Amino acid sequence: METVYLAGGCLWGVQAFVKTLPGVMQTEAGRANGTTNTLDGDYDGYVEVVKTEFDSSIVSVTDLMHYLFEIIDPYSVNKQGDDVGVKYRTGLYSEDPQHLKEAQRFIDSFEDYHLIATEVLPLTNYVKSAETHQDRLTHFPNDYCHIPRKLLNKYK
Numbered sequence: 001m002e003t004v005y006l007a008g009g010c011l012w013g014v015q016a017f018v019k020t021l022p023g024v025m026q027t028e029a030g031r032a033n034g035t036t037n038t039l040d041g042d043y044d045g046y047v048e049v050v051k052t053e054f055d056s057s058i059v060s061v062t063d064l065m066h067y068l069f070e071i072i073d074p075y076s077v078n079k080q081g082d083d084v085g086v087k088y089r090t091g092l093y094s095e096d097p098q099h100l101k102e103a104q105r106f107i108d109s110f111e112d113y114h115l116i117a118t119e120v121l122p123l124t125n126y127v128k129s130a131e132t133h134q135d136r137l138t139h140f141p142n143d144y145c146h147i148p149r150k151l152l153n154k155y156k
Helices: 011-018 061-071 097-108
Strands: 002-008 024-032 047-054 090-094 119-122 126-128
Touching: 002 011, 002 024, 002 061, 002 097, 011 024, 011 047, 011 061, 047 090, 047 126, 061 090, 061 097, 090 097, 097 119
Parallel strands: 090 119
Antiparallel strands: 002 047, 002 090, 024 047, 024 126
């Protein structure tokens, strides 16, 4: 099992989408690359992420980036759908340098790669979100989500 942290705007929809992907074994809603180790207070630079544990014999980091790009606007800075702010930026974060190289190669394959706002960065810290945010759209399917509903079930 390998782990990456995927950011695609509000984590509720991202988690609902990612957990249906082939090779994804487990997901968890959280925050990454902030300046504190607590959920108390402001986001302190954090980005909303989905901790994604996957079987690399089934799905690669490149595949995960393809999937992520299906549900985000990779050119948008700190905004996805109606969600606006630094915590809604997009990216892939990992402690494994090979994951980062593979994700960056994916982005570099675009002719206009220099316009893509999606981050590819080392994971500096991670905090699990509160239980009320875990699998939120499973428990509250009518909550707001910037991802079209038809995409949330695309790979089920």
